[in-house]
Amino acid sequence: MQRHLITGGAGFLGSHLCDRLVERGEDVLCVDNFFTGDKRNVAHLLGNSRFELLRHDVTFPLYVEVDRIFNLACPASPVHYQHDPVQTTKTSVHGAINMLGLAKRVKARILQASTSEVYGDPEIHPQPEAYWGRVNPIGFRSCYDEGKRCAETLFFDYFRQHRLEIKVVRIFNTYGPRMHPNDGRVVSNFIVQALRGEDITIYGDGTQTRSFCYVDDLIEAMLRMMDTPADFTGPLNIGNPGEFTMIELAERVMSLVGGRSKLEFRPLPADDPRQRQPDISLAKQAIQWEPKVALDDGLRETVSYFKTLLSK
Numbered sequence: 001m002q003r004h005l006i007t008g009g010a011g012f013l014g015s016h017l018c019d020r021l022v023e024r025g026e027d028v029l030c031v032d033n034f035f036t037g038d039k040r041n042v043a044h045l046l047g048n049s050r051f052e053l054l055r056h057d058v059t060f061p062l063y064v065e066v067d068r069i070f071n072l073a074c075p076a077s078p079v080h081y082q083h084d085p086v087q088t089t090k091t092s093v094h095g096a097i098n099m100l101g102l103a104k105r106v107k108a109r110i111l112q113a114s115t116s117e118v119y120g121d122p123e124i125h126p127q128p129e130a131y132w133g134r135v136n137p138i139g140f141r142s143c144y145d146e147g148k149r150c151a152e153t154l155f156f157d158y159f160r161q162h163r164l165e166i167k168v169v170r171i172f173n174t175y176g177p178r179m180h181p182n183d184g185r186v187v188s189n190f191i192v193q194a195l196r197g198e199d200i201t202i203y204g205d206g207t208q209t210r211s212f213c214y215v216d217d218l219i220e221a222m223l224r225m226m227d228t229p230a231d232f233t234g235p236l237n238i239g240n241p242g243e244f245t246m247i248e249l250a251e252r253v254m255s256l257v258g259g260r261s262k263l264e265f266r267p268l269p270a271d272d273p274r275q276r277q278p279d280i281s282l283a284k285q286a287i288q289w290e291p292k293v294a295l296d297d298g299l300r301e302t303v304s305y306f307k308t309l310l311s312k
C-alpha cells in the first residue's frame with residue numbers, strides 16, 4: 001500500500017483523484033488552502049480512516065512521510081488565476097520547489113499536473129509533446145502559463161540533477177461534476193447559464209474550437225502515468241482529441257438542459273487561443289489509454305451535478 005499526497009486535493013480534479021485512490025484502499029493525504037477548492041468536495045471521505053485533510057499553502061514547505069506526490073495545487077481557471085497573478089506564479093513555482101524538495105527528502109515519486117497552456121497559442125495542430133509552444137511571457141495569462149512552464153523546468157532539473165522519479169502530464173480542458181460554478185470555464189459557464197435560463201455567452205464568433213475530456217477519463221490517465229516505469233517522465237499529453245466549436249458545445253448543452261436560452265456574442269479576451277487539441281499518440285502507446293466517455297454522456301453527468309448544486 002502506498003501513501004499518497006495530493007496537493008490541490010479539494011479542487012475539481014484533486015477530489016476525484018482522492019476518491020479513486022481511497023476506493024483502491026490506499027492512504028491519501030489531501031492538502032489544500034481552499035482558494036478555489038472546497039471542503040464539500042471531499043466531505044464524504046472525512047470519516048474514512050485512509051483519508052486525511054490538511055489546510056496548507058504549498059508556497060510554504062511541508063514535511064510529511066509519503067511515497068507518492070500528485071502536485072495539483074494551482075487555480076486553473078483564468079478568473080481565479082488572474083485574481084492574484086503573483087500568488088499564481090508563486091503557487092506554481094514555489095509550490096513545485098517545495099514539493100520537489102519533499103520528494104527528494106523522502107524519496108517519493110512525484111507527478112506534476114501541467115497544462116496544455118504550455119503550448120500557448122499554437123502554430124501546430126494538434127499539439128504533440130515535442131512542440132515547444134508559443135507563449136506570451138508578459139500577458140494576463142502569463143502568470144499561469146509561464147508558472148506552469150517553469151514548474152516543468154524544475155521537474156526536469158530535479159530529474160537530471162537529483163535523479164528524482166518525476167512524471168509530467170499536460171492536461172487539456174477537462175470537465176465534470178465538482179467544477180466551480182463561477183470559474184468562467186466554458187463548460188460550467190454554458191451549463192450554469194442554461195440552467196438559470198440566461199443567454200449563453202460566446203466569446204468571439206464561436207467558431208474557435210476546444211477539446212473536452214471527461215474527468216473520469218482524465219483521472220484514469222493520471223493514475224496510469226504514476227504507475228509507469230521509473231524512467232518514463234513524460235511530458236505526456238492527456239485530453240480528449242474530439243474537437244468542438246463553442247457554438248456546437250452551446251447547442252449540445254441547450255439540448256440537454258432544455259429551456260429558452262439564446263446565444264449572446266461578446267469580444268474575445270486577450271491571448272485566447274483559436275484552437276487547442278491534444279495529440280495523444282504517446283499516451284496511447286505509453287499508458288495504453290484513450291478517453292472513453294462521449295461528450296453527451298459526460299455533459300449529462302455534469303448537468304445533473306449543477307442542477308443539484310443550484311437547487312440547494
Ligand SMILES: NC(=O)c1ccc[n+]([C@@H]2O[C@H](COP(=O)([O-])OP(=O)(O)OC[C@H]3O[C@@H](n4cnc5c(N)ncnc54)[C@H](O)[C@@H]3O)[C@@H](O)[C@H]2O)c1
Binds near residue numbers: 056113114171
Ligand atoms: N481542469 C482542467 O481542465 C485543467 C487543465 C489543465 C491543467 N489543470 C491543472 O490541474 C490542476 C487541478 O485543476 P482543477 O481543474 O482541479 O482546478 P481547481 O481550481 O478546482 O483545483 C486547484 C486546487 O488547488 C488549490 N490551491 C490553489 N492554490 C493553492 C496553494 N497555494 N496551496 C494549496 N492549495 C492550493 C485550490 O484551492 C484547489 O483546491 C491544476 O494544477 C491545474 O492547473 C487542470
